[in-house]
Amino acid sequence: MATILLDQVRKVYAGNVEAVKGVSIDIADGEFIVLVGPSGCGKSTLLRMIAGLEEISGGEIHIGDRVVNNVEPADRDIAMVFQNYALYPHMSVYDNLAYGLRNRGVAKGEIDSRVKEAARILEIGTFLDRKPRQLSGGQRQRVAMGRAIVRQPAAFLFDEPLSNLDAKLRVQMRIEIKRLQKALGTTSVYVTHDQLEAMTLANRLVVLNHGRIEQIGTPLDVYEAPATTFVAGFIGSPAMNLIPVKAKEGGLALETGEGLLAPNGHGVAQAILGVRPEDLVLATDGVAAPGGLSLEMTVIAVEPVGAESYVHGTVEGLKDDIVMRAGPKTDYAPGSRLKLTAVPEKLHIFDAQTGARLNA
Amino acid sequence: MVENRPWLTFFSHFILLAGVVIVLFPVWVAFVASTHDPRDMLSGVVPLWPGDRFIQNYYEIFVEGMAKAGAPPIGLLMMNSLIMALAIAIGKIAISIISAFAIVYFRFPLRVLFFWLIFITLMLPVEVRILPTFEVTAGLGLLNSYTGLTLPLIASATATFLFRQFYMTIPEELSEAARIDGAGPMKFFRDILLPLSRTNIAGLFVILFIYGWNQYLWPLLVTTDEGYYTIVISIQRMVSVPDSEPLWHVIMATVILAMIPPVLVVVFMQRLFIKGLVETEK
Structure with a gap:
């Protein structure tokens, strides 16, 4: 010992x-x-x-x-x-x-x-x-x-x-x-x-x-x-979705897009926004969680793994695919559009240059 | 492979049998000749079936000695050959296993140079370097001695390579585990490498014993004293007797006797020999 x-x-x-x-x-x-x-x-x-x-x-x-x-x-x-x-x-x-x-x-x-x-x-x-x-x-x-x-x-x-x-x-x-x-x-x-x-x-x-x-x-x-x-990308499977964002009046937006994704709580000009697949949920009645994320995804494929399914999709203006965890037997046709959201507590903000975590 | 082609089976067996006949026929002739009266061999027709002098001829060799045929006693010849074959086999294995151990497991200065020096000896078998080797052996006063007979043949790289290749296939973790288990380099060599090389050593021993036993040119050069003749040399001496007919029955009986020890080594070590060639205990 x-x-x-x-x-x-x-x-x-x-x-x-x-x-x-x-x-x-x-x-x-x-x-x-x-x-x-x-x-x-x-x-x-x-x-x-x-x-x-x-x-x-x-x-x-x-x-x-x-x-x-x-x-x-x-x-x-x-x-x-x-x-x-x-x-x-x-x-x-x-x-x-x-x-x-x-x-x-x-x-x-x-x-x-x-x-x-x-x-x-x-x-x-x-x-x-x-x-x-x-x-x-x-x-x-x-x-x-x-x-x-x-x-x-x-x-x-x-x-x-x-x-x-x-x-x-x-x-x-x-x-x-x-x-x-x-x-x-x-x-x-x-x-x-x-x-x-x-x-x-x-x-x-x-x-x-x-x-x-x-x-x-x-x-x-x-x-x-x-x-x-x-660490965000390495720990967790499937990996955390990492989305490069920039500051805009009123919140954070995709680097290439205009629509607001989330509020800017840290006063950064550029950042990387992270959200785990299991924290992404369908926006009920198309309305995002207040103060949280709002994202529109086009489905590419659904991977059923038994107890749950992973929905892969693209977001306009974003290079990498987004993965969302859904319940078992989820079945979305490829091409269908989903409005997704996540509560603000589940969002991770990282410095765009150093990759260091910004929120506590 | 399961196949049912009678002609292929017949053909392959035919080839094998033909090979066996080609290899065995001279041995058979030698054996037949050793059982005949010496005059039968000189009659012009070589007999193909054993004669009636088997006991008499071999009795002659063992008891009456071979002085008549121009050679020292058979017991001495066999002993000399045995000493030479064993010394070469054991000497080569001992030297090469240690040098392979050094080359694979130690990082010492000029390691690569030494490796290449050993490698170069591969290209220089005794036959190539025979004159300088003789010069050195003579200069050291080793003519007509067991040392002179065996030492120059011991130094060669083939066996070092075999062991080096084998050691390289042993996972590095094994030596690391031994290190953690408190085994120093020598203990690792003795407790782990040596037992693992057992089959390689046996396989190599068979090859080297036969190599040593069959040496012809080198013993012919360095021995002039009959006391150091090997059995292979004695056959040559008996064939080239001056001023008389060679005693074929004695020569052939000697040939048969000379073949027995290598055959015994192969027969008794065959299992280990094949294991050493085809598999390693890992």
């Missing part, structure tokens, strides 16, 4: 490519932190720096109360779960779990009881003497977790551990990981590009983009008040 502190951590690769540009995170003891972002955002590099598999070009990493910049991975008191599990193919499951402990000179009886205990928690007791290749993907995943648990480390590091599993197993293991982390109370850092995993697992999310932190916060905070247009 330990806190992890990243202080202005930087990673510069040969050729002056800066993968991580000064990241600071303060991770509390027992916290589950998820690093999320698109590929190439530096999230895996960051995790590997915490693990000690990548050198740190600048800044400091503290695990517990010591600086670990120059500490070997084995001595950092961390355990890592890899995407491809990285089990030793020639060793039995038992030996896979025991290997790290043997290297540390843990007593034989102690190793045995720890392996048995981990096997019991993960329900892999029945195949301790099998080889990894005789196991299914889900079972291998459990063994990989077991290898981390037996170490009783200060922190777990997960590098996209579920991306090799099929959809059903992924959901199952996701719940399992959450349950396990709660039960053990071990500080965890988890890397993923899957926002559903990120939202469901995290105590706090760290959204990364181009080696920088875009936002840190609880999943719901990040969802409800994204700090930048990047």
Whole structure:
């Protein structure tokens, strides 16, 4: 159990490519932190720096109360779960779990009881003497977790551990990981590009983009008040509708159009207006919510996904399509026109240049 | 593939059988010759069926010795060949597995240069560099010694390449996991790389054992002392005896005996050998 502190951590690769540009995170003891972002955002590099598999070009990493910049991975008191599990193919499951402990000179009886205990928690007791290749993907995943648990480390590091599993197993293991982390109370850092995993697992999310932190916060905070247009577009599926707008007398209008979309509460000349698909509703009797958004959309297609449907459409003068969430079995003919609205509390306003959030 | 074409089946079996006959016929002739009276071979008609002197001829080789035929005792020849084949096979595997480990897993200065130096030796088999190699071996006083017989043949890159390619297919996460598990480089090599290379090592051993056993040119050059003759050399010596007819029955029996150890190695290691060539345990 330990806190992890990243202080202005930087990673510069040969050729002056800066993968991580000064990241600071303060991770509390027992916290589950998820690093999320698109590929190439530096999230895996960051995790590997915490693990000690990548050198740190600048800044400091503290695990517990010591600086670990120059500490070997084995001595950092961390355990890592890899995407491809990285089990030793020639060793039995038992030996896979025991290997790290043997290297540390843990007593034989102690190793045995720890392996048995981990096997019991993960329900892999029945195949301790099998080889990894005789196991299914889900079972291998459990063994990989077991290898981390037996170490009783200060922190777990997960590098996209579920991306090799099929959809059903992924959901199952996701719940399992959450349950396990709660039960053990071990500080965890988890890397993923899957926002559903990120939202469901995290105590706090760290959204990364181009080696920088875009936002840190609880999943719901990040969802409800994204700090930048990047976060707004990245978290949530389908993504938030982002509409470039300009100030006009009396409110905000489309950059190319004249009709008012929404009131201008921030006195900006230009801005980006965000609204989530589920916050868009049909304007009852063609009348928009007072003080809210008013938009007219031409339907392109309706995607039914079972419990709900997504209506895609175009708005005159707007380059990107608009997506609205509707109830199940919604059926609009392509070409039909819908008047949409959203209440003012559900509108997000971002700075047109910096992309930073303007409303609280 | 399930197919039912009788002619195709017949044709492919015919080709296979023809191949077997072509390969086996000389071996058969050698065996037949080793069971006949020496005079039968000189009569002008080569016999195609075994004669009645099988026991007598082989008894002659083993017990009476081969001095008559112009060669040292068969036991010594076999032992020399065995030492040479084993030393070359084990030496090459040991050196190449370690150098491949260094090249793949360590970042040291001039790594690329060393890699290319090893690579270049691929283009320089013993036959190409035989004169300078002989010069060096002679200069070091290694003529007529097991070291001189084997050392120059051990240095070559083929095996290094095999292991390098194999190590490159091992996922990087495996070495990282080992690092986190507290295994240093040498421990990683011993506990993880070596066991994973088991089938490759076995496959390579078969190839190199036969390579070493069948060496002809090099032993011919560096050995003048009969005590270091290999069995392959002895056959050449017996064929080219001056002032008398070669003792074909003895020569052919030696040929048959010389074939047995490589055959045994293949037979007993066949399973591992094929595994090493076609699959890796990952």
